[in-house]
Amino acid sequence: MSEKHKVAILGSGNWGSTVARIVGSNVRDRTEVFDPEVRIWVYEELIGGRKLTEIINSEHENVKYLPGKELPENVIAIPDPETAIEGANILVFVLPHQFVRSLCGKLAGKIRENAFAVSLIKGVDFDEKGVILISDVISRELGVECSVLMGANIANEIADEQFSEATIGYRNREHARLLKHIFQTPYFRIAGAPDVPGVEICGALKNIVALGAGFCDGLGYGNNTKAAVIRLGLIEMIRFAKKFFKDVQSMTFLQSSGVADLITTCYGGRNRRCAEAFARSGGKKSFEELENELLNGQKLQGTLTAKEIYEILQRQNLLQEFPFFEVIYAIAYQGRSVEGFLQQLSEKELSLEGDID
Numbered sequence: 001m002s003e004k005h006k007v008a009i010l011g012s013g014n015w016g017s018t019v020a021r022i023v024g025s026n027v028r029d030r031t032e033v034f035d036p037e038v039r040i041w042v043y044e045e046l047i048g049g050r051k052l053t054e055i056i057n058s059e060h061e062n063v064k065y066l067p068g069k070e071l072p073e074n075v076i077a078i079p080d081p082e083t084a085i086e087g088a089n090i091l092v093f094v095l096p097h098q099f100v101r102s103l104c105g106k107l108a109g110k111i112r113e114n115a116f117a118v119s120l121i122k123g124v125d126f127d128e129k130g131v132i133l134i135s136d137v138i139s140r141e142l143g144v145e146c147s148v149l150m151g152a153n154i155a156n157e158i159a160d161e162q163f164s165e166a167t168i169g170y171r172n173r174e175h176a177r178l179l180k181h182i183f184q185t186p187y188f189r190i191a192g193a194p195d196v197p198g199v200e201i202c203g204a205l206k207n208i209v210a211l212g213a214g215f216c217d218g219l220g221y222g223n224n225t226k227a228a229v230i231r232l233g234l235i236e237m238i239r240f241a242k243k244f245f246k247d248v249q250s251m252t253f254l255q256s257s258g259v260a261d262l263i264t265t266c267y268g269g270r271n272r273r274c275a276e277a278f279a280r281s282g283g284k285k286s287f288e289e290l291e292n293e294l295l296n297g298q299k300l301q302g303t304l305t306a307k308e309i310y311e312i313l314q315r316q317n318l319l320q321e322f323p324f325f326e327v328i329y330a331i332a333y334q335g336r337s338v339e340g341f342l343q344q345l346s347e348k349e350l351s352l353e354g355d356i357d
């Protein structure tokens with residue numbers, strides 16, 4: 001390709017801003033291949049009467065979603081998504097999954113020729129036939145090939161440059177190679193897996209399991225109990241992935257995007273934190289209230305994913321096979337007691353695993 005690759009980032013929350021630090025610095029170091037300007041679409045809001053885009057462009061810091069961390073000066077905040085992607089052929093999607101369709105609606109028909117995308121978004125969509133991958137939403141709405149990047153990646157730790165790994169799920173190896181160049185650093189190591197559905201479904205479903213881990217913490221249980229909850233959740237993640245995506249590879253569950261992301265989220269993530277607070281309140285505070293109270297504008301993905309997965313399973317008459325996902329939904333949305341969580345879960349899941357009685 002004679003023209004240089006140009007990257008645009010769609011989304012500027014906690015992870016989006018962290019990724020912008022990495023991508024901005026990597027492309028600036030390789031200007032023979034990449035255009036050094038990285039535009040980042042920022043959902044505009046006022047902070048103390050000033051526009052967030054203006055603050056980012058003058059102070060080079062996302063003071064709301066990644067305070068205290070400098071953004072490279074070649075990362076330019078843009079409030080209009082269409083302007084943000086002008087001339088870009090590598091589109092990095094990193095926004096809460098509930099906003100993807102409306103964003104794609106604004107970008108459809110405006111994409112540069114031969115552009116391709118990567119989704120860092122952890123969530124799913126669905127229709128009457130079942131689950132739809134967010135990468136497929138992007139792909140279909142915009143007519144671009146879409147890889148995914150998922151992993152044990154709590155944003156603040158990566159912004160602190162602590163060692164972490166991630167997995168690129170890809171169909172096009174050349175795209176994956178370029179993506180590795182824009183994301184990898186000595187402290188952020190990228191592996192590839194030719195299994196987009198496996199990588200992406202793990203990234204979405206582990207957020208539901210993290211709610212279970214948070215319930216454990218809020219109910220005052222210890223490490224053995226939490227390990228049991230994580231194991232039971234992992235079984236359902238694998239069962240769901242294999243049921244809806246026949247070609248999912250078993251090895252994918254051992255990638256950073258599989259078991260490692262599950263562990264980190266169950267110990268250090270926002271879903272866990274809000275679920276702990278929910279259980280401590282005895283279910284009296286709603287997740288919506290807790291998200292507003294605890295996350296300063298950051299968004300939970302697990303509760304919405306629990307609802308979406310529940311609706312998929314209900315429509316397909318599959319709830320019996322997924323007691324973990326069913327219980328989490330019922331506690332979060334139907335007022336079922338959080339205290340009964342473990343008992344309901346172990347009885348139902350054990351009968352599926354083959355009880356010895």
Ligand SMILES: NC(=O)C1=CN([C@@H]2O[C@H](COP(=O)(O)OP(=O)(O)OC[C@H]3O[C@@H](n4cnc5c(N)ncnc54)[C@H](O)[C@@H]3O)[C@@H](O)[C@H]2O)C=CC1
Binds near residue numbers: 043155
């Ligand atoms: N934060 C983390 O540690 C990680 C997050 N992720 C995933 O990355 C995705 C993005 O998450 P974060 O960057 O953490 O975001 P965030 O949860 O920190 O922030 C929410 C973002 O949504 C934006 N927003 C609010 N209302 C909006 C609207 N109506 N339309 C469009 N945008 C709106 C806000 O401006 C903000 O940028 C999620 O799917 C998340 O699961 C993945 C790995 C790590």
Ligand SMILES: O=C(CO)COP(=O)(O)O
Binds near residue numbers: 207210264269272300
């Ligand atoms: O995906 C994450 C870590 O990989 C972050 O999880 P939370 O959204 O629960 O913070």
